[in-house]
Amino acid sequence: xxxxxxxxxxxxxxxxxxxxxxxxxxxxxxxxxxxxxxxxxxxxxxxxxxxxxxxxxxxxxxxxxxxxxxxxxxxxxxxxxxxxxxxxxxxxxxxxxxxxxxxxxxxxxxxxxxxxxxxxxxxxxxxxxxxxxxxxxxxxxxxxxxxxxxxxxxxxxxxxxxxxxxxxxxxxxxxxxxxxxxxxxxxxxxxxxxxxxxxxxxxxxxxxxxxxxxxxxxxxxxxxxxxxxxxxxxxxxxxxxxxxxxxxxxxxxxxxxxxxxxxxxxxxxxxxxxxxxxxxxxxxxxxxxxxxxxxxxxxxxxxxxxxxxxxxxxxxxxxxxxxxxxxxxxxxxxxxxxxxxxxxxxxxxxxxxxxxxxxxxxxxxxxxxxxxxxxxxxxxxxxxxxxxxxxxxxxxxxxxxxxxxxxxxxxxxxxxxxxxxxxxxxxxxxxxxxxxxxxxxxxxxxxxxxxxxxxxxxxxxxxx
Ligand code: FAD
Ligand code: NAD
Numbered sequence: 001x002x003x004x005x006x007x008x009x010x011x012x013x014x015x016x017x018x019x020x021x022x023x024x025x026x027x028x029x030x031x032x033x034x035x036x037x038x039x040x041x042x043x044x045x046x047x048x049x050x051x052x053x054x055x056x057x058x059x060x061x062x063x064x065x066x067x068x069x070x071x072x073x074x075x076x077x078x079x080x081x082x083x084x085x086x087x088x089x090x091x092x093x094x095x096x097x098x099x100x101x102x103x104x105x106x107x108x109x110x111x112x113x114x115x116x117x118x119x120x121x122x123x124x125x126x127x128x129x130x131x132x133x134x135x136x137x138x139x140x141x142x143x144x145x146x147x148x149x150x151x152x153x154x155x156x157x158x159x160x161x162x163x164x165x166x167x168x169x170x171x172x173x174x175x176x177x178x179x180x181x182x183x184x185x186x187x188x189x190x191x192x193x194x195x196x197x198x199x200x201x202x203x204x205x206x207x208x209x210x211x212x213x214x215x216x217x218x219x220x221x222x223x224x225x226x227x228x229x230x231x232x233x234x235x236x237x238x239x240x241x242x243x244x245x246x247x248x249x250x251x252x253x254x255x256x257x258x259x260x261x262x263x264x265x266x267x268x269x270x271x272x273x274x275x276x277x278x279x280x281x282x283x284x285x286x287x288x289x290x291x292x293x294x295x296x297x298x299x300x301x302x303x304x305x306x307x308x309x310x311x312x313x314x315x316x317x318x319x320x321x322x323x324x325x326x327x328x329x330x331x332x333x334x335x336x337x338x339x340x341x342x343x344x345x346x347x348x349x350x351x352x353x354x355x356x357x358x359x360x361x362x363x364x365x366x367x368x369x370x371x372x373x374x375x376x377x378x379x380x381x382x383x384x385x386x387x388x389x390x391x392x393x394x395x396x397x398x399x400x401x402x403x404x405x406x407x408x409x410x411x412x413x414x415x416x417x418x419x420x421x422x423x424x425x426x427x428x429x430x431x432x433x434x435x436x437x438x439x440x441x442x443x444x445x446x447x448x449x450x451x452x453x454x455x456x457x458x459x460x461x462x463x464x
Pocket of ligand 2: 211268
């Protein structure tokens with residue numbers, strides 16, 4: 001095999017691409033991974049999951065020290081925000097994790113190419129980078145993991161400062177006086193929370209009649225109620241038609257309503273699959289109406305030997321979904337078997353309180369005509385939640401009415417993102433709500449709320 005020929009070329013080093021590269025190398029393949037950005041890790045590590053969670057954590061601590069320590073009998077005076085330091089911490093975490101991937105590539109002998117990967121057909125891929133000579137490499141198989149980019153709306157010009165997407169909102173140089181968030185999806189709620197906690201007035205304009213459309217309705221309603229109590233303002237059924245900068249102000253226009261004046265705008269109306277520059281046209285691969293690359297159960301595209309995973313294909317745009325697909329895809333290449341159970345992929349919104357779901361929502365079960373039972377248990381009836389001063393929220397478990405098999409769980413409350421893992425594993429193992437209810441959960445823990453909700457499916461919660 002020539003030096004520039006590989007068993008597998010992976011295009012994109014986000015959570016989908018870098019995990020697939022490492023797993024393929026573990027399975028004995030000679031792997032190259034092409035990434036156009038200087039830092040590895042994709043949207044998730046550079047400008048997504050990791051920096052947003054760093055800011056969510058810091059801003060939550062700030063808000064907690066300022067407003068909630070008194071209840072524990074701790075008076076804290078003179079609390080001040082040092083935004084530059086908060087941002088520097090976030091940047092340091094990103095740097096540590098992205099360089100960690102370079103280390104993983106070295107350890108697993110994944111050859112890294114820096115530049116834009118363009119598929120040319122017959123297993124050939126060019127790598128181009130401004131100021132450097134183009135390189136030509138080839139492989140028996142190619143895996144596209146090119147991710148996604150933030151969507152915009154017509155008549156909104158991102159000026160890279162006052163009006164922009166999540167990447168700008170991860171690095172505002174000062175706390176906005178009034179931040180308008182367009183879209184009450186995951187990004188809008190997470191980054192809206194960050195800036196609200198740090199002192200901004202936050203107005204969320206959402207097109208639909210609920211936040212996080214698609215999520216279990218009971219959860220969404222409870223979340224909005226809590227976020228409103230925290231000071232965030234929501235306007236539903238609002239169609240934004242444009243936004244512009246005038247001096248140091250932004251004017252947001254909406255259909256049938258008055259303009260909203262603010263000093264920063266976060267556009268968070270979804271993300272689109274990223275296929276630009278990939279050269280799909282050279283291979284005759286067509287995207288679907290949402291711009292996704294269509295694949296079969298083994299993530300193979302319409303062209304033999306060319307695969308795709310992660311945000312660039314259909315399904316929830318989540319880092320762990322991309323990772324599972326990356327692993328399943330390369331395992332199927334080598335062993336003939338690789339599978340992702342989409343019913344067991346959790347989704348978590350890292351607000352305060354956190355919001356987490358796995359499996360089916362009540363609305364989905366009703367629409368499918370699946371008979372189900374539900375059990376709910378509130379955080380306020382749990383001892384540990386009281387000790388934590390985290391009394392908001394509930395756990396809801398949905399199980400099949402006849403077989404008792406767990407079909408879904410929806411949690412709003414402290415550490416919901418960690419609590420949901422137990423139910424995800426239960427779904428993966430085909431467990432019943434009785435299995436969860438009969439498993440011992442340490443006392444006093446928040447995990448006991450999951451157990452009590454499982455008991456409640458059968459009407460026998462103990463502490464309610
Ligand atoms: P990406 O991470 O987008 O990686 C694709 C990579 O491919 C990029 O680095 C890109 O530069 C590179 N690339 C593209 N085309 C080429 C080419 N032709 N040649 C070379 N390189 C190319 N998900 C979660 O699960 N949890 C979270 O908490 C979370 N928080 C988020 C917060 C924000 C603000 C955002 C924006 C997203 C968040 N997400 C979160 C979503 C998550 O980031 C994505 O689902 C995930 O990154 C998708 O992984 P991927 O590997 O498919 O694509
Ligand atoms: P989203 O799809 O979650 O939400 C977009 C929202 O914008 C929707 O509620 C939609 O109704 C609304 N919208 C669309 N057009 C509008 C208009 N003209 N006016 C007003 N509202 C409008 O998208 P997002 O929040 O941008 O996030 C993008 C992706 O990133 C999501 O798919 C999400 O999975 C992923 N992400 C995940 C996490 C996490 O897992 N914690 C965090 C951030 C982002």
